[in-house]
Amino acid sequence: MDRTLIDQLFELGKARGFSAQEIFYQESKDLAISVYEGEVDRFTSSQEGGMSYRGILNGKMGYAYTESVDASVLEFLVNEAAENAEVIESEDVVFLHDGSGRYKEMDFYNPKLDAVTVEEKIKILLKLEKELKSFDPRIKRISNNRYSESASYKWLKNTEGLDVTDRQNHCLAYAMVIAEENGDTRTGFAYDLSRSFEDLNIGKIVEESASEALSLLGAEPIESGSMPVVFKNDVFAQFFSAFMGIFNAERVQKELSPLKGRINDVIASEKLTLIDDPHLKNGMASSAFDAEGVATFSKRIIENGILRSFLYNLKTAHKDGIKSTGNASKASYKGTLGIAPFNIYIEGGENTLTEMMETLSEGIYITGLQGLHAGLDPVSGDFSLQSNGYTIVGGKVDRPVSQITVSGNFYDLLNQITGIANDLEFTILGSGYMGSPSVSVSNLTISGK
């Protein structure tokens, strides 16, 4: 895009009375391919971008965004942002970052990914389809498969001295399969994600998706009751990430988190340590700066069960009289500014999953949770979720289970953690990018037969 447009925009904004102004420009190039019965079934490519504009007018922050970035839209942005600023009644003090602080040098753009031909990408999908079909006669269909890649570019510039950019790319492949036996149907899903095409592990996707579907064949509900529960690593990460908003300082300050006033209190089992590290080398959510351009750093949110910090942006940190934790977020140029972690994870323990399970004479091993957007309430902590998995008998995985719910209260659960395994795994299937080892909990209610 034409960078002189931004100078024009800031001139226009200044004339309108904005004391400080900022743009957040984003563009991305995406490709997605699916195959069906040996042919390319769907092929999607795109090139898009958009820009968010915000500025301070009489102490209030006004926002506007556009997807067509050209000279004709500058006036729209300034006028809309001014109108939006004028209606703000919140008395929160707002400001823009001046670009100070040390930015960690990191490179998350792999130019080699651009050189991979479309034919090679199709080839790995055809291989995926073929291997899945011959994996086991009970694998009847592949309901979905995809190779996708995305390259994105981000530019933050303001009138206060900030001017930072970031470029990243990655590729992803996944498969969802259907297994059938004796009139019973089960599905399995697996994906792999990488910054390099060569590292995408098709064999792992085949093995994991097919095994999941096959091992759930014949699953049945169990009798209702309370029992110890072990959550599979990535499943616990999905579950935990659904509650992430409770660590968001904005929500804490606005009475939307029960953790208000609990800093340095014990809120969880001493086994639990929660870390947000924006600099993880293989982290898919890594970045040297946040959505306000503030330099990021690693921090402990929970340390051995003790709540150590919330996640802050500039405004909320100012309100609490501390420094921003560099967790300002913007899902896209479309939204206003929020708060979110980068690579957030629960630190691994010492035992393997097998060893952790061996301590239980009976219980349930949860390998799937559904309805995470609906069946839980982060404010009350109550959850009741459709689940599947396996019974644990004599410390070992026994038979497959489906059509049950697992219910409890998240804040109680944090204190009922009895074990954390050493098998840390990150997932993109939750809300954000989160990692967790497998976790055992002393007692939850299972509803089944």
Added chain:
Amino acid sequence: MLDRKLVQEVLAAALSKGGDFAEIYVEDRLNTSIDMMKGKIESSLSGRDYGVGIRIFNGLNSVYTYTNQSDRLTLLKMAQNASMAVGGMPQNLAVDLTIASPHDKHPIRIRPEQIPKSDKINLMRLGSEAATHYDSRINQVVVRYLDYTQNVLIANSEGRFVEDSRTRTRYTVSTVAGKNGKMQTGFIGKGAGKGFELYDEIDVAHIGREAARVACTMLDAKPSPSGKFPVVIENKFGGVIFHEACGHGLEATSVAKGNSVFAGKLGEKIASEVVNAVDDGTIPNEWGSMNIDDEGTPTKRNVLIENGILKGYMVDKLNARRMNTDITGSARRQSYKYAPTSRMTNTYILNGHSKFEDMIQSVEKGIYAKYLGGGSVNTATGEFNFAVQEAYLIENGTITSPVKGATLIGTGLDILKKIEMVGDNFESGEGMCGSVSGSIPAGLGQPALKVSEITVGGREEN
């Protein structure tokens, strides 16, 4: 939005190297959203979405490409590249566009962009105050106001050239009630395919009070029992049960390749005979209504289930080819960033003859689900779940104490047969539905109904 001559050129370019059908979708959308917390405006956002999507078929295969640049050269180059990617023989089809101007069934009386923000904020204040003053235990109220107008142009190589404008307005109130360190939430919303005239018809103070009432009621509630029980599901948003348990499984998106438990069951009895269900995108100014779908086909009323018998699916152009059947005006997408596919519009279970009181009286021990939350489904296995926001116990034919934290689960094929009674108090509700072609406004609705047995996931053991 785009000149007809340019559209014609782009479609011709899209078929120049391969493909047998080409379509262009142009979208220009203005969004407004305002958030109020504790009676103060926290944020106000406006924006403009603009982009163009080009889709090409070659037999059963498809290519989709989109951009938010709309100059002639970019579009022509994009169309040619897509044409190359789809493969097949160039057909050199002559594209001759005829402008269709369907009658507007969903006229907007008061355009929201002509209403000053201060009027919108005054409405928000009314709901916020009503919620705040409902009970001293209410300690947070969030009111959200939304409106948008989405203008679309859809043209294809069959000669169709049609434009539509969709305006939608929504108002929601979320509350938090707290006592002794315990917190509970409530959420009530109302939306329609209407402009600012929506507010002549609805009482925002009532929405505020209702959201506050739910949170306070749940604060006093004990944990829901767990196990299998009869459940009476209230009307309006209660329709989410059909949306999840069956609706998604009737979309060609999953039916065409046999990835739905309802595939191959046309003409079969899949539900109890008191069940009649339709998907109807024509209802004037409803939340999920449109004049045309996102492939440019006029929407219609599609009968899905008649007296328990499966009568039809919801089908888009691409899946119609695979299924060798007709399209049903059901193609939808969130924006130009998504290729369209078959989705629900307004999905309803129609009125039956049972009385609500009789349903409650027929239950010895069970659950009355007054307001449902969201849910999800796996169409391949038919397993679904949805949350209950406000629930009560039914004991000996009477609604008694409130219970919290209940989720209802089951499988579509099983639950449809267990719908024992269908009431006569139909009302519609609305939600946002997420699936392969993005998040779209989906209307739902039903009269109250009784399910003889469903798994209730609660925390109280029996």
